[in-house]
Amino acid sequence: MNFKDKTVVITGASRGIGRSIAESFAKEGANVALCSTNDAKAKAIAKEIATQYGVQAFGKGVDIRAFDSVSEFIKDIVDEFGKIDILVNNAGITKDNLLLRLDETDWNDVIETNLNSIFNTTKSVIKFMLKKKYGRIINISSVVGLMGNPGQSNYAASKAGMVAFSKSIAREYGKKNITINAVAPGFIQTDMIETLPKEYLDNIIDNIPMVRLGMPEDVSRAVMFLASDDASYITGQVLSIDGGLYM
């Protein structure tokens, strides 16, 4: 896959899946813009990527929950690179609890970070994509958004919301050559699942037909496919990357 001269925006690329996506695109020649909550960290990672892969990279600390912070980030990217071809909405958090113990703050934090954020980014980016009559948007949802999970009602609702949002935007902008798809990873080896008790994780692995966790690269390869010309007639879809956990 060749992404030379494409500009890719990845939210939450300081580690885990986002970092893998940013590096995979850079490896294939794309210029990369990334954010995390920490400005110094985002800038340092951008510098590392630019040096390692010989592309242009821009990093910024952004609170993905805040519309103004996001729209300023997007404007900075357009000032720097002149356009945005691909947007990957990856930033996300979990704050797990059974409903009776789940407080309003943890409900709101997860919905704002995982779901409101994609309204903020997509609304800010789409006008630039419309001008170029080209765009690829990929949302990182989750298997949990498709099948539900006890203790994750906030997270599952946010991830299911990402799917419905993707399908609606796909219907709005298909005629403008903008595609929007979601991927639904299963359990992927990153910081996000580090806090899960070993027994719980072992039980999950036993229920995965491929009997292993996924790696961030399993997700980034699928994201790159959806962003590539090979996927130019695919929109409004959800691609599971979960070793068969949900089928």
Ligand SMILES: NC(=O)c1ccc[n+]([C@@H]2O[C@H](COP(=O)([O-])OP(=O)(O)OC[C@H]3O[C@@H](n4cnc5c(N)ncnc54)[C@H](OP(=O)(O)O)[C@@H]3O)[C@@H](O)[C@H]2O)c1
């Ligand atoms: N790991 C899994 O098993 C799994 C499965 C299905 C779906 N997913 C989804 O995949 C995505 C990435 O997950 P991951 O496992 O790679 O997570 P991770 O390692 O915890 O990384 C999360 C990223 O999101 C950023 N972020 C969080 N809140 C933010 C905010 N308010 N503003 C800007 N950036 C923010 C973090 O930045 P900081 O470093 O600054 O905190 C970090 O870069 C998430 O949407 C997650 O829901 C993960």
